[in-house]
Amino acid sequence: MIKNKNKKLKILVAMSGGVDSSVAAQLLKNQGHDVAGVFLHFWKDENAPDKSENKCCSLESFNDAKTVATKIGIPMYSFNFANEFKEAVVDYFLAEYKAGRTPNPCVVCNKKIKLGLLLKHARALGYDGLASGHYLKRMDVDGETRIFKAKDDAKDQSYFLYTFTQAELKRLYFPLANYTKPQVRAIAAKHGLPTASKSESQDICFLSGPHNIFLKRYLKMKPGPIKRREDGVEVGRHEGLPLYTVGQRRGIEIGGTGPYYVAEMDFKNNTLWVVRTWDDKLLYRQDFTVHSVNWTDKKKPTLPLQCQVVIRYGHAPVACIVKKGKKTNEVLVSLTKPTRAVTIGQSAVFYKGRRILGGGVIA
Numbered sequence: 001m002i003k004n005k006n007k008k009l010k011i012l013v014a015m016s017g018g019v020d021s022s023v024a025a026q027l028l029k030n031q032g033h034d035v036a037g038v039f040l041h042f043w044k045d046e047n048a049p050d051k052s053e054n055k056c057c058s059l060e061s062f063n064d065a066k067t068v069a070t071k072i073g074i075p076m077y078s079f080n081f082a083n084e085f086k087e088a089v090v091d092y093f094l095a096e097y098k099a100g101r102t103p104n105p106c107v108v109c110n111k112k113i114k115l116g117l118l119l120k121h122a123r124a125l126g127y128d129g130l131a132s133g134h135y136l137k138r139m140d141v142d143g144e145t146r147i148f149k150a151k152d153d154a155k156d157q158s159y160f161l162y163t164f165t166q167a168e169l170k171r172l173y174f175p176l177a178n179y180t181k182p183q184v185r186a187i188a189a190k191h192g193l194p195t196a197s198k199s200e201s202q203d204i205c206f207l208s209g210p211h212n213i214f215l216k217r218y219l220k221m222k223p224g225p226i227k228r229r230e231d232g233v234e235v236g237r238h239e240g241l242p243l244y245t246v247g248q249r250r251g252i253e254i255g256g257t258g259p260y261y262v263a264e265m266d267f268k269n270n271t272l273w274v275v276r277t278w279d280d281k282l283l284y285r286q287d288f289t290v291h292s293v294n295w296t297d298k299k300k301p302t303l304p305l306q307c308q309v310v311i312r313y314g315h316a317p318v319a320c321i322v323k324k325g326k327k328t329n330e331v332l333v334s335l336t337k338p339t340r341a342v343t344i345g346q347s348a349v350f351y352k353g354r355r356i357l358g359g360g361v362i363a
Helices: 019-030 061-072 080-099 106-115 116-124 181-189 212-217
Strands: 011-013 034-041 076-080 129-130 136-141 142-151 224-228 234-237 262-266 272-274 284-295 305-310 318-322 331-340 346-350 355-362
Touching: 011 019, 011 116, 019 061, 019 129, 019 181, 034 116, 061 076, 061 212, 080 212, 106 116, 116 129, 181 212, 212 224, 234 355
Parallel strands: 011 034, 011 129, 034 076, 224 272
Antiparallel strands: 136 142, 224 234, 262 272, 284 331, 284 355, 305 318, 305 346, 318 331, 346 355
């Protein structure tokens, strides 16, 4: 919630037609702020066999958002960000897989589209700030804005918002910070919001099916050998290296002698290297580089820094030491213990307890 409840703000709320953004708008309206909703239209895959809609901006979602806005008694805008979304999120997604990296489209979407671009529009329209149904906490401390994990650890989304600057964070609001998901549904039901019991999707919004099918549709695949790392023996054929990621078991499709786990995608020789066991030492890393680092405070922390790092969404924090890297906005991370499947292209996000310090992309 907004700390200074006596100050009436003009706030635009990103409304997706789900229960979280619905309740975010309701809570701000209850506080007496001047609230309006906005629904965003993103790119959808016209080449999909079923011509399915982007789950984030389907007609059903749009109608649900309009119904909620009417129920709350607030106006609602609708913006078409399809072209910007395709360029910033979808093209990035494909380019990363093509290069053998595992992308994090939700981090990029929040920064460049869902919150970043929308915040610029909100300011242009005269709004003081932008709110969303994300689960994380913001606090103004000593003249700067800090972000923390949400009360509901199971729903916490702070991992996805490490990319924002102080100037942006000061204009972003997250009303669900101190609520659990059951409490949010209860608030929606209390206010008669039609989204109170609406189910939610955890999938990437622009995919209408398995991501490998999407990749095969847009990337040219080159089949090649699958070799066992222990002895170099060929044990099968892969369909194209962009379809695999380190640590993966399902989808390798080697019969008879498995299970196998992906250890490396060798693009130079078009070879997929695999190992036999889940905990093979080749699947573990203790030291790695993180590039494109953003620190959320006004002042960058003094390095070396002892903190915790989350190497992928939902992964338990691991204690680490962060040191200066060789390049600008690059750091070297040393984990206190080797960790499985530290994946190139994913985000490494740094925490001090529940507070986010910043993050970057694993190299």
